[in-house]
Amino acid sequence: MTDARPTLRISAAQRRARLGRRHLLAPSTRAATAEEVTGALVALHATDPATVYLSACARLREPRAAELDRALYEDRTLERMLCMRRTMFVVPAGLAPTVYAGAGRAIAVRERATLLKHLRERAEGWDEERLAAAEREALAALAARGEATTAELSAAVPALRETILMSPGKRYEARQSVGSRLVRLLAADGRVRRCRPRATWNSNTFPWAPARPLPDVPERAAKAELAGRWLRAFGPATEADLKWWTGWTVTDTRRALADVAAVPVELAEGPGFVAEGDEEPVAAGEPWAALLPSLDPTAMGWRQRDWYLDPERVPLLFDGTGNIGPTVWWNGRIVGAWTQRADGEVVWRLFADEGREARSALEAEAARLSGWLGETRITTRFPTKLERELAR
Structure with a gap:
């Protein structure tokens, strides 16, 4: 006998209500620690070092860069790793084995094959044995020094000073050191980890240290665990959203959703899913405003974004390769963009008048952001059209 119950419909307004609470953006939901923030979002984008700090501090009751330093470099309760979509993320240390097995290990295998291919084709005398x-x-x-930058390792290991010609024949061709590619490979394999940057917290100059081996987790179980956590943080969502966020195949995505008994629902975009037990509606809750950084996990959490971003605004907010810039949010929608000018001023622009309450809340958020940044200056790694206009 078939189940004749109708598929639950979940509106865009209901999705926005869940987002404010689950992503810790409503003021009353803000967290006390960096670990709480990261766990709520599954992972924080870390391609741009500043994003990790800005994303976390937007959700902390008491935003401080020192809170991230503690978790990343002192207590090491957060780990930075190359994983979903071949992207750098910061994840809870306890979840790192699952993320590696479910998304990172396959990336490491591809990284190794790609580097070996480039070495064989574009460098002298390299093969698998020499690598x-x-x-x-x-x-x-690295073990002898305790920690070292790539440049310091290259000074000790002559082979790392050799170079590879990348993108030969293209206008952007350039030579990369073997050291920079090899250290990236060791990080992808989980054999080295990034340490506290030698300069400021938003610096790209990291030393490296040996890493403890991660416990082994079966791949299928890891994918199911990752899908379940993502659904609880980002659901309701579509199969396409999960496939995009993880970088999995369609087959892996569907199997993971089945393994966690994801519940089918109907969204404006079409069929979607929620985590088992997450079918009940969520109250709208308090109004909230947020200034989120480029590549923030909320802005980058879904492939299909029409329910929180007007498609006509995409060219203003994204660069040419799909990276979103700093965004202004009001009650679950992207309503504008912001940046920090060279003199430290935080400026923002709305696409339309959102009313007095929104403007007042956003002014408070801009002041809050300026307050904890202090003398620190942020340079977005992937500037967008609207951000460049605001920076003038």
Whole structure:
């Protein structure tokens, strides 16, 4: 006998209500620690070092860069790793084995194959055996020093100073050091980890240290766990959203949704899913405003974004490769953009008049952001059209 119950319909307004609470953006939901923030969002984008701090501090009751430093470099309760979509993320340390097995390991395998191919084709005398020898030397040099930058490792291991011609024949061709590619590979394999930057917290200059091996987790179980956590944070969502966020195949995505008994629902975009037990409606809750950084996990959480972003605004907010810039939010929708000018002023622009309450809340958020940034200056790694206009 078939189940004749109708598929639950979930509106865009209901999705926005869940977003404000679950992503810790409503003022009363803000967290006390960086670990709470990261756990609520599954992972924080970390391609741009500043994003991790800005994303976390937007959701902390007491925003402080030192809180992220503690979690990343002192207590090491958060781990930075290359995983979903071949992107750098910061994840809870306890979840790192699951993320590696469910998304990171496959990336590491592809990274190794790509580097070996480039070395064979574009560098002299490199093969799999020489690459393995260079890895051993680099790890030995790192163990002897405790921590070192890529440049310091290259000074100790001559093979790392050799270069590879990337994108030959293109206008943007350039030579990359073997060291920079090899250290990235060791990080993808989980054999080295980033340490506290030598300069400010938003610096790209990281030393490296040997990493503890991650416990092994079966791949299918890891994918199911990751899908379940993502659904609880980002659901309701579509199959396409989960496939995009993880970088999985359609087959892996569907199997993971089945393994966690995801519940089918109907969204404006079409068929979607919620986590089992998450079918009940959520109250709208308090009004909230947020200034979120480029690549924030909320802005980048879904492939299909019409329910929180007017499609006509996409060219203003995204760069040419799909990276979103800093965004202004009001009650679950992107309503504008912001940036920090060279003199430190935080400026923002709305697409339309959202009313007095919204403007007052956004002014308070801009003041809050300026207050904890202090003398720090943020430079977005992937500037967008509207952000460049605001920066003038």
